[in-house]
Amino acid sequence: MDLFLQFLTNGLVVGAFYALSALGLTLIFGLMRVVNFAHGEIYMLGGVTGWFFTSALGLNFFAALALVIVSMAVLGWLVDRFLIERVRDQGEEAGILLTIGLSIFLANLTLLVVGPAPMKVVGPLTEGPVFLGPVVLTKLRIVAVAIGIILIVGANLLIRKTRLGQAMRATFQDPMAARLAGIRTDHIYACTFALGCTLAATAGMLLASIYSAQASIGGLVSLKSFVVVILGGMGSFPGAVVGGLLLGVAEAMWGGYVATGMVDIIGFALVIVILLFRPQGLFATRVERA
Amino acid sequence: MKLSAFGCLTGLVVLLSAPALAEDEIKIGLIEPLTGSVAYNGNSVVEGAKLAIGEVNAAGGVLGKPIKLVIEDGQCQPANSVNAVEKLVQKDKVALLVGAFCSSATAAIMPVAQRYKIPLITAVSSKADLTEQNNPYFFRAAETDALMARAFAKILATSLKLTNVAYIGVNDDWGRGGVEEFSHDLSDLGVKKAMVDYFDHGSTDFFTLLAKLRVAKPDGVFVAAETQDGSILVKQIREMGIDTKVFGVGSWATADFIKLTGDAAEGIYAAVPYASSMDAPRNQAFVKKYQDAYKIKPGKYGAAGYNALQIAAAAIARAGNVDPEAIREALHKTRYEAPNGIYQFDAKGQAYGFEAVLVRLQGGEPKVVASSPVDAPH
Numbered sequence: 001m002d003l004f005l006q007f008l009t010n011g012l013v014v015g016a017f018y019a020l021s022a023l024g025l026t027l028i029f030g031l032m033r034v035v036n037f038a039h040g041e042i043y044m045l046g047g048v049t050g051w052f053f054t055s056a057l058g059l060n061f062f063a064a065l066a067l068v069i070v071s072m073a074v075l076g077w078l079v080d081r082f083l084i085e086r087v088r089d090q091g092e093e094a095g096i097l098l099t100i101g102l103s104i105f106l107a108n109l110t111l112l113v114v115g116p117a118p119m120k121v122v123g124p125l126t127e128g129p130v131f132l133g134p135v136v137l138t139k140l141r142i143v144a145v146a147i148g149i150i151l152i153v154g155a156n157l158l159i160r161k162t163r164l165g166q167a168m169r170a171t172f173q174d175p176m177a178a179r180l181a182g183i184r185t186d187h188i189y190a191c192t193f194a195l196g197c198t199l200a201a202t203a204g205m206l207l208a209s210i211y212s213a214q215a216s217i218g219g220l221v222s223l224k225s226f227v228v229v230i231l232g233g234m235g236s237f238p239g240a241v242v243g244g245l246l247l248g249v250a251e252a253m254w255g256g257y258v259a260t261g262m263v264d265i266i267g268f269a270l271v272i273v274i275l276l277f278r279p280q281g282l283f284a285t286r287v288e289r290a
Numbered sequence: 291m292k293l294s295a296f297g298c299l300t301g302l303v304v305l306l307s308a309p310a311l312a313e314d315e316i317k318i319g320l321i322e323p324l325t326g327s328v329a330y331n332g333n334s335v336v337e338g339a340k341l342a343i344g345e346v347n348a349a350g351g352v353l354g355k356p357i358k359l360v361i362e363d364g365q366c367q368p369a370n371s372v373n374a375v376e377k378l379v380q381k382d383k384v385a386l387l388v389g390a391f392c393s394s395a396t397a398a399i400m401p402v403a404q405r406y407k408i409p410l411i412t413a414v415s416s417k418a419d420l421t422e423q424n425n426p427y428f429f430r431a432a433e434t435d436a437l438m439a440r441a442f443a444k445i446l447a448t449s450l451k452l453t454n455v456a457y458i459g460v461n462d463d464w465g466r467g468g469v470e471e472f473s474h475d476l477s478d479l480g481v482k483k484a485m486v487d488y489f490d491h492g493s494t495d496f497f498t499l500l501a502k503l504r505v506a507k508p509d510g511v512f513v514a515a516e517t518q519d520g521s522i523l524v525k526q527i528r529e530m531g532i533d534t535k536v537f538g539v540g541s542w543a544t545a546d547f548i549k550l551t552g553d554a555a556e557g558i559y560a561a562v563p564y565a566s567s568m569d570a571p572r573n574q575a576f577v578k579k580y581q582d583a584y585k586i587k588p589g590k591y592g593a594a595g596y597n598a599l600q601i602a603a604a605a606i607a608r609a610g611n612v613d614p615e616a617i618r619e620a621l622h623k624t625r626y627e628a629p630n631g632i633y634q635f636d637a638k639g640q641a642y643g644f645e646a647v648l649v650r651l652q653g654g655e656p657k658v659v660a661s662s663p664v665d666a667p668h
Contacts, residue, residue, distance in 0.1 A: 003505060010497040017495075107325075116329035118518045120550050127552075129531035136497075136504075138529045211494040211522050212550060216329050220492050255498040261461040261488030 002134035007256040008249065009135045013145055015248020017207055019241045020148040021221055022228035023155065024200035030235025031159075031172045031192045034084060035092060037099040039200055039225055040218030041106035046072060046201025047213025048110055051119040061124035061209065068205050069198050076197030080190040088189070103218060110215040123209035144206050151202060155195065156237055168192055227267040231274055233281025242282060246270070315358045316351070316612055318343075318602055319378030321389030321399065322595075323366040327492040331516055331541055331591045332391050335413055336361060337584055338595030339388065342603065345579075352607040359599070364390045368398035375399045379406045385612040386411070386605075388598050393417035393463040403427050409605075409618045413598035414591065417463045418471070421640040427614075429621050429639040431598045433563045433646055433664050435464070435471040438539060441646050441662040442561045443475035449660070450535050450559070452510045454482045456503055458523070459514035461488040468514035468539050476512075484508035489519070496523050500530045513538035521550035528554035537561070543649045543656035544589030555651045563646045563664070564593040564630045565656045573629035597628045631663065642666040 025039045036042075046068055053064035083102065087094035125139045159165040170178040171188045179185050204213070204221075228247055232239025247267050255263045274281065320339055323332035339359060347356045360382045364371030371390040378384045379402075387403055387410040390396045396415035403410035404427050411429045412420070418436045420428065446452060457473050459465030465488060473483055485506040487499055503511060511534050515523055520540050527536060537559035541547060543566070548555045566577050566587040576596070580588040588596070601624055608623065609616035626633040631644035646664050649656035 003501060006501040007498055010495070010501065013497075014495050111325065111329075116324070116333050117546055118330060118521065118550055120552075127525070127529050129529055131531070136501075136530050207494075212518065214330070214518060216325050216327065217492070252498045256502065259487065260493075260496075260499045261490065263493075264490050 011249030011252030015245035019244025022225040024196040028196035038103040040222030043204035046204025047208030050205030054122040072201035076194035080193035118212040121208040236283040239283030319384035321364040324363040334591035335595035338592040342599035366392040371395040413594040439471035456485040456508040576629035
């Protein structure tokens with residue numbers, strides 16, 4: 001029983017991290033219909049810039065996090081205004097090709113600049129164990145999950161409650177009508193992409209303080225994020241959260257009771273099952289584009 | 291129509307970029323993972339290799355010509371490594387091949403090298419059966435898991451007073467091989483097997499695996515993992531509050547591993563074929579040269595790349611020409627004085643005679659606690 005509780009906790013913690021990593025991807029797809037294959041590389045850049053600010057410049061973790069958020073928002077905004085804008089309204093294929101190219105470019109640029117060595121982001125706390133009854137955790141993990149929850153709730157509130165969020169949803173439902181109503185849709189698209197990139201990069205930095213950052217992890221992150229998003233339903237916010245937790249717990253249970261050597265099989269087995277029985281995902285809101 | 295135009299264009303580009311037959315240099319092909327999860331270690335091999343070639347060329351090259359290193363990214367994948375070899379042989383016309391990093395990738399390129407009759411030296415791949423395939427063109431300038439296990443099982447069991455050991459390895463040929471060989475040799479010495487488990491390349495979270503480890507309560511844990519996976523794993527063993535002796539194989543005796551692992555690296559043991567703290571004059575000279583070039587102390591893979599290319603260059607010099615058969619013959623007569631001992635090849639192409647060491651990480655430095663020559667396998 002104790003072991004089960006430990007596995008469940010591990011699953012939920014890792015699941016929360018998965019949800020956080022996938023949030024940016026589902027947001028950009030849900031609102032912009034852009035399948036962002038450079039998602040993993042943006043996540044990786046979050047970790048690498050986080051390393052640069054904490055280890056190389058010696059900044060405090062939270063100051064560095066703020067800098068990462070700002071710089072990645074700017075990067076996301078620029079990418080949308082200068083790249084994605086050119087292929088907007090040309091169907092999803094053009095966007096896919098563009099972001100695949102971008103992912104290759106970013107990964108290799110990072111390899112060129114900082115090299116392939118794993119990098120450590122200095123975390124805000126010590127890494128000793130914390131015992132909660134029979135379950136072991138670390139302070140850093142608890143803090144990371146807390147920050148993750150704040151980000152998830154914050155992003156959700158931003159979209160549901162603010163004027164910017166309203167404009168985002170309006171633009172997504174009908175860009176023409178939104179333009180006629182006076183919304184600067186170009187600006188909204190760029191903000192949405194910047195928000196998605198910021199979420200991905202924050203996840204990257206947070207998790208790099210627990211694991212490590214490396215130039216070539218992007219592909220793996222994208223892959224896991226796609227699993228999460230397909231499980232939850234493309235573009236659904238609660239879907240990403242539930243999909244992440246589901247994947248985390250399923251992996252922990254499989255790893256705990258069967259074998260950790262084949263744990264990656266679980267995510268894809270789940271995806272196949274979901275696609276067979278509920279192809280729109282667990283939570284998809286079946287909206288058609290106008 | 292568009293497609294065929296594209297095809298023509300590619301053909302043209304390939305034709306135009308074909309080399310203008312530079313016969314005034316000798317080419318050696320190097321296949322290592324430069325991207326992907328072991329890219330970091332692959333790059334260390336390349337650094338060592340470049341250092342060796344720099345030295346050889348500074349001393350006038352071989353046969354009066356400079357050596358040119360042609361480096362390809364095999365990504366540790368069998369298919370990509372085979373493509374790299376095809377390109378190196380057909381387009382670059384290399385005289386000799388060095389690579390690939392991962393045992394599974396090396397196994398894939400061995401028959402290709404044999405088909406083209408080009409000698410192939412691996413500096414790293416340690417899966418024992420590679421040298422058992424009767425491939426006359428294959429040479430392994432590295433230890434095997436079996437040789438390491440035989441050299442250190444007894445030292446480990448007695449000096450760490452092990453009675454009950456858990457085994458954790460990365461889920462590939464190398465990790466599984468290391469776990470099998472060490473568990474076999476330690477079991478022969480009466481050490482009980484508490485647990486055996488594997489994890490996938492690029493895993494980041496080991497808490498589930500470690501929860502099982504905590505319940506198994508071993509007095510030692512053996513780990514076969516490379517820098518990135520290994521550093522995260524060792525860190526998480528301490529984060530989980532598991533206070534057991536950690537020892538293993540992989541590139542652990544390096545500055546980067548220690549930096550990444552932090553305090554958790556303190557007191558762990560690693561069985562490695564090379565450590566920068568090895569106490570030999572040749573090694574001290576090598577460490578200094580490496581540090582001057584890369585601002586970092588060489589690790590297992592930097593030394594491996596250096597040794598392999600020194601062996602290759604010496605063999606070409608001994609052969610007297612770039613005929614692959616002559617180079618193959620010359621390789622068998624290798625007696626190379628490396629920073630870590632003397633390398634010779636047995637009839638199957640397996641290197642022996644060099645020293646391997648057991649190091650303990652203390653205060654951020656790998657301290658040598660035991661040293662054992664790697665004997666020729668019987």
